[in-house]
Amino acid sequence: MRILTRAHALSPFLLPCIVLLGTECGLAQVSIIGDLSQDRDARPGESYSGSILVKNDTEEPQEAKLYQTDYLFSFEGTSNYAEAGSTPRSNARWVSFSPSSLVIPPQGIVTVNYTVAVPESLAGKPLAGSYWSMLMVEGISKESPESSLQEKKNKPQMGVRQTLRYGIQIASHIAGTGSKSIRFIGAKLVRGNQGETLLQVDLEDNGTLWFRPDVYVELFDGKGISKGKFPGHTYRMYPGTSVRQMIELAGIAKGTYKALVVVDAGGENVFGAQYTLEF
Numbered sequence: 001m002r003i004l005t006r007a008h009a010l011s012p013f014l015l016p017c018i019v020l021l022g023t024e025c026g027l028a029q030v031s032i033i034g035d036l037s038q039d040r041d042a043r044p045g046e047s048y049s050g051s052i053l054v055k056n057d058t059e060e061p062q063e064a065k066l067y068q069t070d071y072l073f074s075f076e077g078t079s080n081y082a083e084a085g086s087t088p089r090s091n092a093r094w095v096s097f098s099p100s101s102l103v104i105p106p107q108g109i110v111t112v113n114y115t116v117a118v119p120e121s122l123a124g125k126p127l128a129g130s131y132w133s134m135l136m137v138e139g140i141s142k143e144s145p146e147s148s149l150q151e152k153k154n155k156p157q158m159g160v161r162q163t164l165r166y167g168i169q170i171a172s173h174i175a176g177t178g179s180k181s182i183r184f185i186g187a188k189l190v191r192g193n194q195g196e197t198l199l200q201v202d203l204e205d206n207g208t209l210w211f212r213p214d215v216y217v218e219l220f221d222g223k224g225i226s227k228g229k230f231p232g233h234t235y236r237m238y239p240g241t242s243v244r245q246m247i248e249l250a251g252i253a254k255g256t257y258k259a260l261v262v263v264d265a266g267g268e269n270v271f272g273a274q275y276t277l278e279f
Contacts, residue, residue, distance in 0.1 A: 029056070029057060029058055029062050029139050029164070030054055030055060030056055030057060030062055030064055030104065030137070030139050031054075031055045031057055032052065032053065032054060032055075032137060032166045032168065033053040033054075033055055033109065034052070034053060036166065036167065036168055036169065037168070037169040037171065037236065038050050038052075038168065038169065038170050038171070039171045039173060039210075040116070040171070040172060040173070041173050041174075041175045042116070042118045042172050042173070042174065042175060043118070043174065043175050044118055044119065044120045044121065044126070044127050044174065045118065045119070045120045046118050047115060047116065047117045047118065048115070048116055048118075049113065049114065049115045049116075050113075050114055050116075050170070051111050051112065051113050051114070052111070052112040052114070052135065052137070052168055053109050053110075053111055053112075054102060054104060054109065054110050054111075054112060054137055055104070055107075055108070055109045056104035056105065056106060056107060056108050056109075057107070058106060058107075059106045059107065060106055061103055061104065061105055061106060061149055062103075062104050062139065063101070063102065063103050063104070063139070063140040063142075063146075063147055063148065063149055064101070064102045064104065064137055064138060064139050064140060065100065065101050065102070065137075065138050065140055065146070066097060066099075066100050066101070066102070066112060066135060066136065066137055066138075067084075067100070067135075067136050067138070068084035068092045068095065068133055068134065068135055068136065069081040069082065069083070069084055069092075069133065069134045069136060069167075070082040070083065070084055070085065070086055070087040070090045070092060070133050070134065071132065071133060071134040071167065071169065071238075072087060072238075072240065072241055073241050073242075073243075074241070074242050075185060075202040075203070075204070075242040075243055075244040076244075077244070081134065081136075081167075084133060085133075088240075089129070089130065089131045089132065089238070089239055089240065090131065090132070090133050091116065091118075091131035091132055091133050091170065091171070091172045092133035092134075094116050094117050094118055094119065094131075094172065095114055095115070095116050095133060095135070095170055096114065096115050096117070097112055097113065097114035097115075097135060098112070098113060098114075099112065103148070103149065112135075112137075114135065114170065116170065116172055118172055118174075127174045127177070128174055128177040128178050128208055129173070129174060129177055129178030129179070129207070129208030129209045129239060130171055130172070130173045130174075130178060130208065130209050130210040130238060130239060131171070131172045131173075131174075132169055132170065132171035132172070132210070132238055133169075133170055134167040134168065134169055134170070135167070135168045135170055136165050136166065136167055136168075137165060137166045137168065138164070138165035138166075139164050139165070169236075171210060171238075173209065173210065177208075178207065178208040178209035179207045179208055179209060180205075180207045180209050180211050180265045180266075180269040181205070181206050181207035181271075182203055182204070182205065182206070182207075182213075182263045182265070182271040183203070183204040183206040184201070184202075184203060184261070184273040185202035185203065185204055185242060186201075186202050187199060187200060187201045187202070187261065187273075187275055188200050189249075189277060189279075190246075192246070192248070196248050196250065197248070197249045197250070197252065197279065198246045198247060198248055198249065199217055199230075199245075199246075199247045199249055199259065199261075199277070200244060200245070200246055200247075201215075201217075201232070201244070201245040201247065201261055202242060202243075202244050202245075203215075203237070203242060203243055203244075203245065203263060204240075204241070204242040205237040205238060205239050205240065205241055205242070206239070206240075207239055208239050209239065210236065210237060210238045210239070211237055211265040211266065211269070212234050212235065212236045212237065213234065213237070213263045213264050213265040213266070214231075214232075214234055214263075214264040215231070215232030215233065215234070215245050215247070215261070215262065215263050215264070216229050216230060216231050216232055216247075216261075216262050216264075217229070217230045217232070217247050217249065217259050217260065217261050217262075218230075218259070218260045218262070219249065219252065219257045219258070219259055219277070220257060220258040220259075220260070221255065221257055222255070222256060222257075224258075227252060227257065228251075230247050230248060230249050230250070231247070232245040232246075232247045233245060233246075252279055253279070254279050255278075255279060256276065256277070256278050256279075257276070257277050257278075257279070258274060258275070258276055258277075259274065259275045259276070259277050260272055260273075260274050261273050261274075261275065
């Protein structure tokens with residue numbers, strides 16, 4: 001099976017987009033209550049505040065530390081946690097937080113407060129679109145030299161420790177500015193682990209705003225009759241980042257089809273590309 005041709009990307013057209021958020025995620029010892037991404041519309045020169053709830057899931061005290069990184073990711077499966085404030089759209093230097101270290105009582109919850117002070121401009125240029133960074137919450141093992149919860153041993157010890165951490169994305173979107181845009185990097189048909197047929201589509205956010213688009217593929221036979229719509233995944237995307245969609249095309253007979261890949265980023269921000277697929 002192969003892709004024979006690719007047509008130009010379609011112009012944006014109007015479709016509705018509904019996104020629902022809200023989770024609670026857990027690790028073995030501590031967990032973050034609430035979303036792992038915190039978004040806020042803001043204006044240049046404005047400050048706003050938020051909080052993160054860190055829970056101890058055990059019956060003994062637990063310790064954690066907090067620190068910042070930048071955050072980028074690629075369709076190739078890589079994530080880059082660069083030095084805070086080192087990437088072009090980082091807001092890490094706008095963010096202050098307290099406390100930076102925690103001792104959480106058994107089954108207790110500690111609140112970490114943060115403030116984002118949005119500057120008037122960045123490197124002399126007006127702010128526009130989305131800026132983001134990561135606030136890391138990392139558990140500290142009692143065996144770690146960083147731990148304050150057990151008596152230190154005189155002799156140095158060697159060993160392997162597993163470090164578990166959360167990354168909370170703190171994103172500032174400059175109100176009334178920025179644009180959404182998608183670049184279709186490439187697409188191909190592949191086989192899944194269970195022998196299923198998948199359309200692999202690589203997408204890049206090449207605009208200036210974040211979004212979490214709905215993605216689907218609609219197949220048409222040689223007579224132009226639709227053979228169905230096949231949903232993709234709703235991944236979060238930031239400017240300059242990219243994701244890989246693996247969309248299962250089930251129940252399709254052998255033959256040649258036109259595939260319309262649609263990326264719905266909300267409102268009029270809907271994009272598409274057309275491919276010819278041979279099964």
